Amino acid sequence: MANNRTYTDAIIIHGTKLSSLEELHRLHLNQGIRSESGPTGFHYIIHPDGGLRTGRAIEEIGAHSRGYNEHSVGIVLVGRRAGLQPYTPTAMRVLLGLTRDLQERYYATRPHIVGHSQFSSHDCPGFDVEAWAHTKGLQCKSLLLAS
Numbered sequence: 001m002a003n004n005r006t007y008t009d010a011i012i013i014h015g016t017k018l019s020s021l022e023e024l025h026r027l028h029l030n031q032g033i034r035s036e037s038g039p040t041g042f043h044y045i046i047h048p049d050g051g052l053r054t055g056r057a058i059e060e061i062g063a064h065s066r067g068y069n070e071h072s073v074g075i076v077l078v079g080r081r082a083g084l085q086p087y088t089p090t091a092m093r094v095l096l097g098l099t100r101d102l103q104e105r106y107y108a109t110r111p112h113i114v115g116h117s118q119f120s121s122h123d124c125p126g127f128d129v130e131a132w133a134h135t136k137g138l139q140c141k142s143l144l145l146a147s
């Protein structure tokens with residue numbers, strides 16, 4: 001693979017009102033985002049019914065967080081709703097399992113769980129990822145130090 005990460009110290013959570021992986025693929029194709037393993041810039045896509053789909057190959061550098069792609073995994077929750085709980089409980093359970101698995105997989109570099117909005121002006125994913133991660137006992141910090 002041409003474009004793999006050499007280390008992974010962040011797991012970045014995103015959210016979108018788009019309703020499916022297929023819609024994301026279309027959007028990313030329109031933006032010119034593509035890779036050997038598929039057109040989306042995210043590594044994982046979580047649907048409201050709890051369906052977990054893979055996008056870009058896990059070791060490949062993603063295209064989801066400018067300046068941070070080279071050392072992070074990108075997860076997106078689709079089907080964002082208005083309000084303080086924009087994603088279904090089922091989707092949040094899948095997110096929790098996935099982030100735990102990823103923290104284990106990349107244990108050596110101790111990846112932190114962060115929301116996209118922690119280092120960008122985007123209101124993404126639309127909930128307080130740091131607070132959520134703390135209540136679930138996940139390791140996180142409010143800002144990434146490296147870029």
Ligand SMILES: [Zn+2]
Nearest residue numbers: 014015116124
């Ligand atoms: Zn985002």
